[in-house]
Amino acid sequence: MDEDYYYFVREYLVSANVGIKDIEFSHISIEEYFGSNESDLVEKIRKEMIAENLWIKVVEDRNGRLISVLRKDDVIEVVELLFVHESKGQKISFTLDMESDGTRRLFDLIPILFQARSKETTFFVDEMERSIHPSLIHQLLLKFSQNWKTKGQIILSTHETSLLDQDIFRRDEIWFVEKDKNGSTDLYPLSDFKEHHTKNIRNGYLSGRYGGIPFLGDLEKLNYNQDAITE
Numbered sequence: 267m268d269e270d271y272y273y274f275v276r277e278y279l280v281s282a283n284v285g286i287k288d289i290e291f292s293h294i295s296i297e298e299y300f301g302s303n304e305s306d307l308v309e310k311i312r313k314e315m316i317a318e319n320l321w322i323k324v325v326e327d328r329n330g331r332l333i334s335v336l337r338k339d340d341v342i343e344v345v346e347l348l349f350v351h352e353s354k355g356q357k358i359s360f361t362l363d364m365e366s367d368g369t370r371r372l373f374d375l376i377p378i379l380f381q382a383r384s385k386e387t388t389f390f391v392d393e394m395e396r397s398i399h400p401s402l403i404h405q406l407l408l409k410f411s412q413n414w415k416t417k418g419q420i421i422l423s424t425h426e427t428s429l430l431d432q433d434i435f436r437r438d439e440i441w442f443v444e445k446d447k448n449g450s451t452d453l454y455p456l457s458d459f460k461e462h463h464t465k466n467i468r469n470g471y472l473s474g475r476y477g478g479i480p481f482l483g484d485l486e487k488l489n490y491n492q493d494a495i496t497e
Contacts, residue, residue: 274380275373279349282402284369288350290359296335299344304328311335312342331363367397379410382418389418395426408434430467437461442471442478 272289279286300308307328315323315337323335336345348359349369362370378389395403403426410416411434423443430440440456456467459476470476 271380275376278376278379279369279372282372284366284372285351286349286369287352287357290348290350292346292348292359293336293343294346296342296344299333300327315342368399371397372402375406378420379406382410382420383413383416385418387418389420391420391422393424394420394422395424395429400426400428404428404431404434411435427468427471430471432463432465432467437463440467442476444478 276289279289296308296311297305311323311325314320315335321337323337324332325335326332334345334347336343346361348361349365351358351360362373365373375391375394378391381387382389394407407420407429408431410420429435436457437459438455438457441453442456443451443453445451456476461467461470467476471478
């Protein structure tokens with residue numbers, strides 16, 4: 267319902283080239299959505315929204331699916347976001363639960379990118395690259411980092427080494443996490459190392475130059491092939 271946010275979401279999803287050509291909304295009356303057999307649940311939702319003076323509420327239906335319910339005066343509707351794809355010139359609309367893990371993950375991150383653009387807020391994101399192609403998350407963070415209008419901050423953990431890029435992060439913004447054999451964890455920044463800004467940080471990290479790589483143990487001792495059938 268926020269026009270600025272709507273176009274922001276649309277631009278990101280279309281630009282990400284995940285197959286989405288547009289987004290739209292379906293509106294259906296709450297009575298039609300739940301059916302006559304769920305009149306008790308419909309009335310319960312209606313009373314709660316009126317009593318709490320809510321114009322929108324996220325509720326769970328009988329199947330455990332989360333839905334958005336919108337109230338306009340005495341009319342209550344179920345509003346669903348649809349993602350429009352095209353196949354052979356025909357438009358096909360998918361609900362969010364029909365989209366891939368990567369698209370859903372991207373949709374989760376968009377509110378952060380939107381709010382950080384205009385609010386002095388810090389967001390913490392665990393494994394930001396999860397389910398997203400490395401090239402896409404690289405470009406998203408590069409655009410975020412290079413936008414001088416951005417007011418917010420994102421603190422993220424990641425295992426994606428392609429993000430070790432000095433075009434995205436300053437050296438004092440890249441921190442390594444290393445766990446010793448006693449289970450203690452140390453955090454230290456890349457700025458502790460004297461590196462030129464043109465240095466390939468990713469290759470240096472993978473070669474063990476900065477530490478922060480896992481103890482792989484002696485994998486040669488694994489005997490997972492000992493029961494293999496030989497001809």
